[in-house]
Amino acid sequence: MNEQLRIIVNPVDSQPTSQVLAVAAVLALEWAAPYVHSVIGVDGQFVIRPEIDAAGGLLRLDAERSERLRLAGRDAVSEDESEIHIVEDDKGDWNIPTRLDSWWATGAALSATAFVGTTATGVAIAEILAISNRTEQRCIELLEKSQQWAMRQIDDLLRITADENPRLLADLMSSLSSQAEALAEAHALLRGRYQADIETISEHL
Structure with missing residues (x-):
């Protein structure tokens, strides 16, 4: 499939707080819809501005990616x-x-050892950076809020694509269906091959 669903996240302005919010938005979109190519930019068929609800997307960073960003940010x-x-x-x-x-x-x-926010977005970022336990209730709430924001953007993208380029949407659905079938077959094969081991492990849990 040559074409791909794309979302362009355009930061509200050039200030670093807005830049971080744009990254959070991309991370939230990547988690909500990995089949959509989400990037930071200016021009495109579907351009959105990130909102404060997307800030929780920062919590989607895994340890390895987070460490790479830390090193790059410190060097900068x-x-x-x-x-x-x-x-x-x-x-x-x-x-x-x-x-x-x-x-x-x-x-x-x-x-940063310390991040002091002043704007509403800055305060939200500071709160997220201070979270150390991903299982605490506030973290879960922020993740849910960013997920809901991302899904609204995905819904809008799919609706517009269905109107303007239904063939692209049909190709995407066909591709995702094929991937799901392949995963289901692989799961069934592995489970059949290791069923005895699975049952043995389950008995000792």
């Missing part, structure tokens, strides 16, 4: 191992002279 804003303390002003700018793109800004925020 600091030449030594000194602690990074980020203070946001009322316009969403930070007390960091370096101009950062979306992913570097996110890495800098992740690597």
